[in-house]
Structure formats: structure tokens, C-alpha cells
Amino acid sequence: MRVAVIGVGYVGLVSGACFAQFGHHVHCVDKDPQRIAALCAGRMPIYEPHLDALVADNVAAGRLTFGTDLAAAVRDAEVVFIAVGTPARRGDGHADLAHVFACCRDIAQAIQGYTVVVTKSTVPVGTGDRVEHIMRVVQPQGAFAVVSNPEFLREGAAIADFQHPDRIVIGTQDERARAIMTNLYRPLAEAAVPLFFTTRRTAELVKYAANAFLAMKIGFVNEMADLCERADADVAGVAYGIGLDRRIGAQFLQPGPGFGGSCFPKDIQALIKSAQDYGVPSRIIETVAAANEQRKRSMARRLIKACGGSVRGLTVAVLGLTFKADTDDVREAPATSIITALQDEGAEVRAYDPQGMDQARALMPDIAYATDPYSCVAGAHAVAIVTEWSAFRTLDLARLRSRMAGSVLVDYRNIIPAAEAAEAGFRHVGIGRRSVT
Numbered sequence: 001m002r003v004a005v006i007g008v009g010y011v012g013l014v015s016g017a018c019f020a021q022f023g024h025h026v027h028c029v030d031k032d033p034q035r036i037a038a039l040c041a042g043r044m045p046i047y048e049p050h051l052d053a054l055v056a057d058n059v060a061a062g063r064l065t066f067g068t069d070l071a072a073a074v075r076d077a078e079v080v081f082i083a084v085g086t087p088a089r090r091g092d093g094h095a096d097l098a099h100v101f102a103c104c105r106d107i108a109q110a111i112q113g114y115t116v117v118v119t120k121s122t123v124p125v126g127t128g129d130r131v132e133h134i135m136r137v138v139q140p141q142g143a144f145a146v147v148s149n150p151e152f153l154r155e156g157a158a159i160a161d162f163q164h165p166d167r168i169v170i171g172t173q174d175e176r177a178r179a180i181m182t183n184l185y186r187p188l189a190e191a192a193v194p195l196f197f198t199t200r201r202t203a204e205l206v207k208y209a210a211n212a213f214l215a216m217k218i219g220f221v222n223e224m225a226d227l228c229e230r231a232d233a234d235v236a237g238v239a240y241g242i243g244l245d246r247r248i249g250a251q252f253l254q255p256g257p258g259f260g261g262s263c264f265p266k267d268i269q270a271l272i273k274s275a276q277d278y279g280v281p282s283r284i285i286e287t288v289a290a291a292n293e294q295r296k297r298s299m300a301r302r303l304i305k306a307c308g309g310s311v312r313g314l315t316v317a318v319l320g321l322t323f324k325a326d327t328d329d330v331r332e333a334p335a336t337s338i339i340t341a342l343q344d345e346g347a348e349v350r351a352y353d354p355q356g357m358d359q360a361r362a363l364m365p366d367i368a369y370a371t372d373p374y375s376c377v378a379g380a381h382a383v384a385i386v387t388e389w390s391a392f393r394t395l396d397l398a399r400l401r402s403r404m405a406g407s408v409l410v411d412y413r414n415i416i417p418a419a420e421a422a423e424a425g426f427r428h429v430g431i432g433r434r435s436v437t
């Protein structure tokens, strides 16, 4: 099949490369000429494990191409995916649909034969109706269907998630579009992945409901972590104990510094706004959002307390800037809140991240960046591990400690065994368990 993908970010580029791997012919476009130039030169505009090889293989096979001409891409395609960003709108938290609406006008102008236009971007319930209306105004007689097909991949595991999803959700009541979408995803259906066909509005809401539910699990285990600290229990045991109950499930029960990233915070805000628009209370998810914001803001205090109540004039090394491991994405990362709060309290911050430093530099130009964890901690009074990178799990703790001026280690992801940290001479503070000194 001939597929066009609009937007070569984390979702668009991964989806495009994976559709090409299924055997489809995929042309990806983006309005950012630098991103397209990089791709044409064989460079990835984002970091995602194994993406470079997947893209290179499919480019070499002649199934994957890149360009900036949206009209040309759409003219030739049977299916057009919209995979542009839908950030939170400044001021009110609604999803900003400007990019989606801009490209659906361009798509409408370009379509020729029957075309399935698929929203893969995360969009509020009812957006498909608006997209269809905008396209109808441009092309009253156009032959097209607007379908919702939300994406559930996680950055850092995006290719595996796309190729082995728990389900594919497709919102359409157009029979022709349903047949085309079935063909498109045939390799996954043959691998027994459920294709769940439903209405467009239901599909749109599935995505937000899934993210809100997962955020709620994280919020819940974080609350349990706080209780464990006071009650001298261990949150790892509590999470394991409840996770064995299949009604609860073991995943998404790792406590930490609060969730961030380009999806959960903005999707939850957008869901709350949708509920408000429909006059429906959303007390549970509002509480999850508020508790998470408060948690992120309070996380620096944990380190300040471990340093004796003040960090003024002290140097703090921060290991991990991305919102999770295996990505270069620093959007809404907990590290940003922690660093800002530490700076406000007078600390000098030096940071290191295996992949996120380019993005972080643009966001936080006023901190020092190190080239590896050991130079990052040189002369530091405290070290904070904020992202669960594998490379941080295997740090030589004695070497780390020997380079530092102080002994505080705050492990916001519980990736360092407390006893090993203590043995290396650290005063170790974790999450949801007793501190070891």
C-alpha cells in the first residue's frame, strides 16, 4: 500500500519506518526542512534505540522516503497519517490542535482518489468530526474518510511497542476505510494482535483514558512510597505484593520523582478540559495531575534536607535529564523541576545525560554539562540520580564517591542498592524506603 506520514517526530518516524517494514511504501513529510535533510542524509532527528538501522534498511529497500512536499505525498497515498504534535495550549491546558488543523486543510486540497486520513496524533474526543468538517469545507465532493487510530508506543521502546502492540484501536464506521485499515495492519493481525474497531469518538477517548489510568497508577504508587517512608515499610515490596494480583498488574508501579514527558502531563490536562467542556466532573484525574505537579516541585527538598537543610554554595551533580531512560526527550522531565528548585536555593548544578544533553542545553543553558558521570560528580557535595538509565545502574560507586567533596546520593529511581551505596561511603536517600547512611 502507499502510505503518507505527516510529522517525523517520535510517533511519525517510528510509525513510518515500521509500516515500511511491513512492506508498504511510505513517504514521510515534515514542515521542518532540517529534520528532512537530516533523514535524507541518513541521520536521525531524534534518539530512539534501533531506529537508525530500521530506517536505513527500509530506505535501502526503496520502501521509505522523506520530503517536505505534503501535497505530493498526499496525492499518491491511499492512507495519510497525521502524526504532528498536539502540545498543551498555552494558558488553558486544552490540546493545541493548530498543527493538526493546518495539515488537514493541506491534505484536503491535495487528495485525488479515495483517501483514508488517519489521526495518529493524540486528539480530544470530537476532533475527528472537526477535521472532517474542515476538510469538507475545502473539498465538498472529496472522496475521503477521517479515521482515528491513536498510538500507544512508549519512547525508548517505540519500535518493539509498534511491532508488538497489545492492541490496535481504529475508530471508523466507514466500511471502505475499515477494509483499508485492516489491510494496512494485516501483518499484526496475522500475529494475533487484536484490531479493535469502534467509533471515532470512542477511539479518541481510549487514548486519553489509557494515559490517565497509567498516570493514576504512578500517582498511586508514589503516594504509597511517601507512606512507606514514614511507616518504615518498603514500597518495592508493597508494589510487588499488589502487582501479583492480576486485577492490578505489576506494570507501572515504580515509584519515582513524578511523571513527565511529552504525553502524560498534557494529555491529562486535555482530558480534564474535555470533561469540563462536557460538564462532567473529573475529580480523580484532577487529583492525579495536582499530586504529580506537587510531587515534582517537592523533590528537590529531599536532596536539600539530606544536605542539612541548605544547598547554598554547594555543587550538586544531576545524573539524568530525560523524562525516562532510552530517549533524548526532556519535555516536562522531573529533572527540570529539580534543577530549577536547586538553583533557586543557591546550588551550582552540573548535569550529565547519555542522550538528552542537546535538548536540555536549549531548555537550561545556564547549568554546566559534563561529558560522563564521573566528571559530573567531581568536587560535588551531592549527587542526584533522576533518570533510570542502565549506565547509572552499573556505576562504580566507590569511584564516584572518591571524586566527590560530599557524600549525599539521592536516588530518585531506586536503581542503586542502598547497602552498596552505604558501603561506598554514601549517605543514601531513595524513594519509599528507609534512608541508609
Ligand code: NAD
Residues within 6 Å of the ligand: 006, 007, 008, 009, 010, 011, 012, 029, 030, 031, 032, 035, 083, 084, 085, 086, 099, 102, 103, 120, 121, 122, 123, 151, 152, 153, 154, 155, 262, 263
Ligand atoms: P514531535 O514533536 O516529536 O513531532 C512532531 C513533528 O510534526 C515535528 O517534526 C514537526 O515539525 C512536525 N509538524 C508539525 N506541524 C506540521 C505540519 N503542519 N506539517 C508537517 N509536519 C508538521 O511529536 P511526537 O512526540 O511524535 O507526538 C506526535 C503526536 O503523537 C502527539 O499528538 C503526541 O501526543 C502523540 N503521541 C506521542 C507519543 C510519544 O511517546 N512521543 C506516544 C503516543 C502518542
